[in-house]
Amino acid sequence: xxxxxxxxxxxxxxxxxxxxxxxxxxxxxxxxxxxxxxxxxxxxxxxxxxxxxxxxxxxxxxxxxxxxxxxxxxxxxxxxxxxxxxxxxxxxxxxxxxxxxxxxxxxxxxxxxxxxxxxxxxxxxxxxxxxxxxxxxxxxxxxxxxxxxxxxxxxxxxxxxxxxxxxxxxxxxxxxxxxxxxxxxxxxxxxxxxxxxxxxxxxxxxxxxxxxxxxxxxxxxxxxxxxxxxxxxxxxxxxxxxxxxxxxxxxxxxxxxxxxxxxxxxxxxxxxxxxxxxxxxxxxxxxxxxxxxxxxxxxxxxxxxxxxxxxxxxxxxxxx
Amino acid sequence: xxxxxxxxxxxxxxxxxxxxxxxxxxxxxxxxxxxxxxxxxxxxxxxxxxxxxxxxxxxxxxxxxxxxxxxxxxxxxxxxxxxxxxxxxxxxxxxxxxxxxxxxxxxxxxxxxxxxxxxxxxxxxxxxxxxxxxxxxxxxxxxxxxxxxxxxxxxxxxxxxxxxxxxxxxxxxxxxxxxxxxxxxxxxxxxxxxxxxxxxxxxxxxxxxxxxxxxxxxxxxxxxxxxxxxxxxxxxxxxxxxxxxxxxxxxxxxxxxxxxxxxxxxxxxxxxxxxxxxxxxxxxxxxxxxxxxxxxxxxxxxxxxxxxxxxxxxxxxxxx
Numbered sequence: 001x002x003x004x005x006x007x008x009x010x011x012x013x014x015x016x017x018x019x020x021x022x023x024x025x026x027x028x029x030x031x032x033x034x035x036x037x038x039x040x041x042x043x044x045x046x047x048x049x050x051x052x053x054x055x056x057x058x059x060x061x062x063x064x065x066x067x068x069x070x071x072x073x074x075x076x077x078x079x080x081x082x083x084x085x086x087x088x089x090x091x092x093x094x095x096x097x098x099x100x101x102x103x104x105x106x107x108x109x110x111x112x113x114x115x116x117x118x119x120x121x122x123x124x125x126x127x128x129x130x131x132x133x134x135x136x137x138x139x140x141x142x143x144x145x146x147x148x149x150x151x152x153x154x155x156x157x158x159x160x161x162x163x164x165x166x167x168x169x170x171x172x173x174x175x176x177x178x179x180x181x182x183x184x185x186x187x188x189x190x191x192x193x194x195x196x197x198x199x200x201x202x203x204x205x206x207x208x209x210x211x212x213x214x215x216x217x218x219x220x221x222x223x224x225x226x227x228x229x230x231x232x233x234x235x236x237x238x239x240x241x242x243x244x245x246x247x248x249x250x251x252x253x254x255x256x257x258x259x260x261x262x263x264x265x266x267x268x269x270x271x272x273x274x275x276x277x278x279x280x281x282x283x284x285x286x287x288x289x290x291x292x293x294x295x296x297x298x299x300x301x302x303x304x305x306x307x308x309x310x311x312x313x314x315x316x317x318x319x320x
Numbered sequence: 321x322x323x324x325x326x327x328x329x330x331x332x333x334x335x336x337x338x339x340x341x342x343x344x345x346x347x348x349x350x351x352x353x354x355x356x357x358x359x360x361x362x363x364x365x366x367x368x369x370x371x372x373x374x375x376x377x378x379x380x381x382x383x384x385x386x387x388x389x390x391x392x393x394x395x396x397x398x399x400x401x402x403x404x405x406x407x408x409x410x411x412x413x414x415x416x417x418x419x420x421x422x423x424x425x426x427x428x429x430x431x432x433x434x435x436x437x438x439x440x441x442x443x444x445x446x447x448x449x450x451x452x453x454x455x456x457x458x459x460x461x462x463x464x465x466x467x468x469x470x471x472x473x474x475x476x477x478x479x480x481x482x483x484x485x486x487x488x489x490x491x492x493x494x495x496x497x498x499x500x501x502x503x504x505x506x507x508x509x510x511x512x513x514x515x516x517x518x519x520x521x522x523x524x525x526x527x528x529x530x531x532x533x534x535x536x537x538x539x540x541x542x543x544x545x546x547x548x549x550x551x552x553x554x555x556x557x558x559x560x561x562x563x564x565x566x567x568x569x570x571x572x573x574x575x576x577x578x579x580x581x582x583x584x585x586x587x588x589x590x591x592x593x594x595x596x597x598x599x600x601x602x603x604x605x606x607x608x609x610x611x612x613x614x615x616x617x618x619x620x621x622x623x624x625x626x627x628x629x630x631x632x633x634x635x636x637x638x639x640x
Contacts (some may be wrong), residue, residue: 031626031630034624034626035624035627037628038624038625038626039624041467052372052374052486054374116399164577168374198428242459258619261619262615262616262619265615265618265619265625266606266611266615268616268627269611269614269618269628269629269632270602270605270606270611270631272612272625272626273629273632273633274598274602274605276600276629276633277596277597277598277601277633278594278598281594281597282590282594283591285593285594286586291586291589291590291593294589295582295585295586296582298585298589299578299581299582299585304354304355304358304359305358305585305588305589305592306351306354306355306358306592307355308589309589309592309593309596310351312589312593313593313596313597
């Protein structure tokens with residue numbers, strides 16, 4: 001086994017931090033280490049926490065870390081931020097979030113901000129989860145900022161997905177429904193002392209009932225937990241609900257057939273291969289003389305991008 | 321010219337609606353129509369409006385439509401929703417938003433929800449903008465729900481990008497900074513009668529000042545407009561600011577060199593080609609016998625996904 005992999009399995013912070021930074025930077029060398037770490041993964045429990053800005057995600061994550069530590073569990077946190085193409089937003093995130101738990105060796109917090117073009121953020125989140133898993137963390141919390149499709153893809157990587165809302169989100173709760181109702185196993189109404197909490201709860205219940213009728217893909221009925229994360233209220237109820245869902249998954253998993261497990265592997269592998277292919281082809285493409293000719297033709301108004309795209313596809317011979 | 325393209329250029333609603341639905345469904349046939357429409361595009365002014373759930377995007381868009389109609393402008397609206405993989409969230413969106421303007425022939429509103437894997441939503445938004453442009457709409461508003469990376473990519477397609485916030489978003493204004501400060505040309509503080517509006521304005525000003533110092537990529541200084549969209553307050557100020565930015569772009573564009581225009585074409589074409597390639601390869605891949613063998617090996621624990629991916633890339637001969 002390589003030196004780096006061994007250090008990570010032994011929980012050496014500096015090696016873990018460097019590997020995650022390399023993953024975030026998209027360095028191809030990380031794959032060799034990932035191969036060595038893989039046999040040491042599969043033990044951690046992964047919880048995804050997502051919600052719009054302003055709902056109090058950081059505060060809730062902070063409270064959850066505290067409760068897990070009281071139970072003697074080690075915790076890894078990945079804060080997945082929407083990234084700026086220009087400035088490093090993620091570094092700021094680290095700093096803000098690390099204050100309280102930064103001296104606790106049982107807690108490891110990092111931000112990911114990969115701005116890859118082809119599902120890069122989902123892929124680096126998967127990699128980073130494996131790293132924290134291999135280093136021996138009991139729980140891994142994946143916190144995403146935002147409610148876009150990327151974020152939905154990312155929280156799907158978790159065993160249990162927690163959707164955070166606050167009272168008074170109005171009509172836009174419909175937008176949440178469209179995007180993430182189906183991936184949410186636990187809904188948390190944070191700031192539940194604020195006006196409108198009851199209406200939000202009723203809206204959520206109605207949504208869940210509707211979703212269940214439409215789409216009985218599993219037996220788990222999403223639950224609703226009320227919290228005031230700032231005052232640590234409702235956190236133990238949330239952890240109990242996560243435990244319940246974890247227990248449910250264990251039962252399902254032991255009864256689920258090989259075909260379902262293989263399907264998950266199929267999706268993982270397809271994403272991995274297609275992401276790698278895109279990196280390769282994208283760089284091949286822009287070096288191609290036909291590509292520059294096509295850009296020139298569109299610029300001069302001699303063709304349209306749709307026609308140029310068709311021609312380029314015919315003229316290419318892509319070799320990974 | 322084909323029948324469909326001609327009908328669309330003549331503004332025939334039913335043909336436009338069908339084409340946009342076909343785009344949203346990812347039907348390959350749409351490309352032939354897009355080729356024919358392309359020479360008729362480039363006249364519309366595209367405004368992107370984005371912000372987290374609960375900030376009042378729909379209300380603001382509704383007010384902006386009203387003001388543009390008073391000025392005699394025709395308006396197309398694309399509401400880009402985070403999509404559920406299971407239920408059609410977009411249809412609901414259409415219904416809610418269309419009520420007030422649904423009988424006005426000068427307004428055309430549609431939702432997009434494409435859940436393609438490879439930048440599908442950004443691509444179908446581009447297509448749909450071209451369709452509304454070709455049908456003769458003066459203004460096209462692209463409204464996105466959410467603040468994820470997809471949404472950032474989508475609003476970048478606009479000439480002017482408006483970022484909507486509300487007072488009292490707390491620390492998470494930092495998250496907005498990371499993701500979309502650089503793409504925002506106009507910041508709107510909606511519900512500006514709510515407590516905390518002044519603090520939000522100061523925070524935004526500080527962010528803008530900081531961003532400008534770090535990154536003087538252009539001369540446009542992002543502006544801040546306060547609105548109460550529900551009472552139509554601040555809307556004409558917002559439109560005046562959009563005009564100002566449009567004027568600025570015209571000036572820039574006439575002085576900007578060919579290299580910058582070509583760079584934009586390069587990005588557009590590269591995205592188009594790589595998206596098409598991914599569709600092709602992704603379906604080739606899953607039919608490959610080596611792929612199924614790899615899935616089996618991972619399932620049996622004989623290899624890890626990273627090693628299997630390397631082997632698959634070596635064994636493949638991908639032909640578009």
